[in-house]
Amino acid sequence: MMLFVTGLPRVVTHSSKLRYVYPSCWQLRIACNNRRNVQGERRYSSHPGDVKSLRTIINPDISKIRNIGIMAHIDAGKTTTTERMLYYAGYTRALGDVDDGDTVTDFMAQERERGITIQSAAVTFDWKNHRINLIDTPGHVDFTVEVERSLRVLDGAVAVFDASAGVEAQTLTVWRQADEHRVPRICFLNKMDKPGASFCYSVDSIKKKLKVKPLLLQLPIGAGRTFTGVIDLVTSEKVIWGPKTSDGDGAVFNRHPLVTADGPNLLKEARDARYALIEQVADLDDEFAELALRELCENIEAVPAEKLNAAIRRITLSHAAVPVLCGSALKNKGVQLLMDAISMYLPSPNEGQHDFKQWYGDDLCALAFKVLHDKQRGPIVFVRIYSGSMKPQSAVYNINKNCMERMSRLLLPFADQQIEIPSLQAGNIALLVGLKQTATGDTIVSSKASAAVASQRAAKDSGKKCDQNREQENLVLAGVEIPEPVFFCTIEPPSLAKQADLDRALICLQREDPSLKVKIDPDSGQTILCGMGELHIDIIHDRIKREYKIETHLGPLQVAYRETISISASSADTLDRTVGSKRNLITAELSVRPWLGEGPVTKPLIEFSDVLQEQLSTEILDAVENGLNTSFLQGPLLNFPLQDVVVTLESLHVHPGTSMPMISACVSRCLQKALRRAGSQVLEPVMNLEITVDEDHLSVVLADLAQRRGSVQEIQSRQDNRVVLACVPLAEMMGYSTTLRTLASGMATFTLELSRYEAMTSQEQKMLFNKMTGVM
Numbered sequence: 001m002m003l004f005v006t007g008l009p010r011v012v013t014h015s016s017k018l019r020y021v022y023p024s025c026w027q028l029r030i031a032c033n034n035r036r037n038v039q040g041e042r043r044y045s046s047h048p049g050d051v052k053s054l055r056t057i058i059n060p061d062i063s064k065i066r067n068i069g070i071m072a073h074i075d076a077g078k079t080t081t082t083e084r085m086l087y088y089a090g091y092t093r094a095l096g097d098v099d100d101g102d103t104v105t106d107f108m109a110q111e112r113e114r115g116i117t118i119q120s121a122a123v124t125f126d127w128k129n130h131r132i133n134l135i136d137t138p139g140h141v142d143f144t145v146e147v148e149r150s151l152r153v154l155d156g157a158v159a160v161f162d163a164s165a166g167v168e169a170q171t172l173t174v175w176r177q178a179d180e181h182r183v184p185r186i187c188f189l190n191k192m193d194k195p196g197a198s199f200c201y202s203v204d205s206i207k208k209k210l211k212v213k214p215l216l217l218q219l220p221i222g223a224g225r226t227f228t229g230v231i232d233l234v235t236s237e238k239v240i241w242g243p244k245t246s247d248g249d250g251a252v253f254n255r256h257p258l259v260t261a262d263g264p265n266l267l268k269e270a271r272d273a274r275y276a277l278i279e280q281v282a283d284l285d286d287e288f289a290e291l292a293l294r295e296l297c298e299n300i301e302a303v304p305a306e307k308l309n310a311a312i313r314r315i316t317l318s319h320a321a322v323p324v325l326c327g328s329a330l331k332n333k334g335v336q337l338l339m340d341a342i343s344m345y346l347p348s349p350n351e352g353q354h355d356f357k358q359w360y361g362d363d364l365c366a367l368a369f370k371v372l373h374d375k376q377r378g379p380i381v382f383v384r385i386y387s388g389s390m391k392p393q394s395a396v397y398n399i400n401k402n403c404m405e406r407m408s409r410l411l412l413p414f415a416d417q418q419i420e421i422p423s424l425q426a427g428n429i430a431l432l433v434g435l436k437q438t439a440t441g442d443t444i445v446s447s448k449a450s451a452a453v454a455s456q457r458a459a460k461d462s463g464k465k466c467d468q469n470r471e472q473e474n475l476v477l478a479g480v481e482i483p484e485p486v487f488f489c490t491i492e493p494p495s496l497a498k499q500a501d502l503d504r505a506l507i508c509l510q511r512e513d514p515s516l517k518v519k520i521d522p523d524s525g526q527t528i529l530c531g532m533g534e535l536h537i538d539i540i541h542d543r544i545k546r547e548y549k550i551e552t553h554l555g556p557l558q559v560a561y562r563e564t565i566s567i568s569a570s571s572a573d574t575l576d577r578t579v580g581s582k583r584n585l586i587t588a589e590l591s592v593r594p595w596l597g598e599g600p601v602t603k604p605l606i607e608f609s610d611v612l613q614e615q616l617s618t619e620i621l622d623a624v625e626n627g628l629n630t631s632f633l634q635g636p637l638l639n640f641p642l643q644d645v646v647v648t649l650e651s652l653h654v655h656p657g658t659s660m661p662m663i664s665a666c667v668s669r670c671l672q673k674a675l676r677r678a679g680s681q682v683l684e685p686v687m688n689l690e691i692t693v694d695e696d697h698l699s700v701v702l703a704d705l706a707q708r709r710g711s712v713q714e715i716q717s718r719q720d721n722r723v724v725l726a727c728v729p730l731a732e733m734m735g736y737s738t739t740l741r742t743l744a745s746g747m748a749t750f751t752l753e754l755s756r757y758e759a760m761t762s763q764e765q766k767m768l769f770n771k772m773t774g775v776m
């Protein structure tokens, strides 16, 4: 069901001009906004009236743009919060519900069925004269790359928490990622209506686990079933969403200053909390401290909300503390204040630090952060424009691919709907149609000449001579680091005739999702899918069926083991082969030793003696590297890729006329020999596991964990639940979600994240060897 179409400005093409048509009922709603009710309280409505049409502001002032991500642990309520924002901003006319599968941002069929967010959906809406480009990011650990990718193009983020759980595992991971990208954040304690919701507990866990200073801007009024609203500590007002207000959609709420009738306890609590907030702000912000000393020392409580807000903004942008708000997205309480906070405290695009902006000046520079394949329009590329502007029907230059591309259409994103626009300026997020080569992570500029000019400026800045490699280095915006996949399985089409279709589908899916790897097994010729988790592979399988209409068969899911060596060893090999009339003769000598530095290093660390480096031509050195790289992909024990091995080429004699592939083959064989002598070992992925379970099921979960070779690190208390932190080999975790559901009668949840690769014991290694080779 497409919920949002009724609320969206419809795009009508008329004599090649675009017009936007709004449903007429919107105007009726506008008239009802912000009226005073009979009791003299101010009633607020956040219905469509607040929203300016996209026609009037296609390119808002850059200071009014907010590129914001929503991030959190799985199920914290990101999608529900996003849906509420769209509703209050006037872009939907009914509230989407994750549980009913009719949300706007979770638009892929699988997302609606499973109730989870898989791909980051970019959504644009306006709120109180601000253009908010919002990216909903997935919470499941299998899709961490999606989160990372979005964080790079964001200027700020909202971290959503389940107020009954506080900081959970995935929040920590995403929080660390946001730290790396220096993204200012706001915390939203969602689910305040849930039994067991605790504002204090959640704030405490933010302090302890995220190691940040929470800046409490609100206090909840009630908790669980009695949660009705918040006290806004910045304005000293009580904000209440009554159960009966405006069809219960939370669009209308009451705001009034705290008065004696609110009771002495509430008044005291609010006064103390506001005083603490003002004190904290003065501690963290010199400008505010000066103001407080100069003008407000007599009556610190009289500090105007604008001054306090300005100081909170400076504090948020400098990462000195993180504003905390609370509410219940599901029960439609608190989301409008969160939207206000986004516009007030989070940065605009021109407040971000991006070196390269000065090199491009007014010229276009944009980063492709996501690619989707649309049946009709082909690839749609999501870009963040850092400088310059974009127009449809224009050519752009892709620096990474070194090619010109033609963009046919330019769109603003609205979940799976997009609005065509005539141009877009720096600071915005846009969708480009027509680019054939561009993949996620590529940098797009206006022309090769503009890249060259920017490169010269960059070189001048760094005072270094501009060579071709530096040019590339300077101008390509940093790429997303893709973790190595931990699971793989074979994938087969229903018939050989469908193989070409499957190959095409996999190419498209890989362009969209760089964490998906596809290989061909050199022995069997089978296609192998490598992914970040069971769910990841499952979703890919499902998408191939639904979107590409190919019924594929997946082989059993296997763990991506690795191999390494434990001691140093050396070997020599000679290859003497005559092909036609040409004799190929090579003698190689090399040694291997374990890498003891910081790892893991998954490429061979190759050393050549100085003499060899001088003697051998670049062509031969390349052939040697090719041979070693190939050999590194298949260890001598079970054909798994190697890691942490240093290879030293001791000597190499090549008969004149020998072909390069023969040199590669000889060093590759020689390396295999050395590896076999160097005490090869199998390494297995070990995962960090966090299980949240109620007290009654704790012992059964722990007993099961012991059987899975798990080692429990810590058991923490979280409200009425226990949180088990453990390490467990990935091989023991196949189908764990089903087992855990049965064991704990649905009362437990877990997250799994790669911790490290660890050597298996010789007995475990033997069992694995027997299993894989079929020997019993």
Ligand SMILES: Nc1nc2c(ncn2[C@@H]2O[C@H](COP(=O)(O)OP(=O)(O)OP(=O)(O)O)[C@@H](O)[C@H]2O)c(=O)[nH]1
Pocket: 072, 073, 074, 075, 076, 077, 078, 079, 080, 081, 098, 099, 115, 116, 117, 118, 137, 138, 139, 140, 190, 191, 192, 193, 194, 327, 328, 329, 330, 331
């Ligand atoms: N009680 C309560 N439940 C909520 C609230 N917000 C969301 N939920 C419920 O929590 C579940 C997860 O909500 P989502 O909005 O899908 O959470 P999410 O963080 O987007 O989940 P992923 O996309 O899977 O990471 C759904 O069953 C929601 O109805 C809330 O404020 N209170």
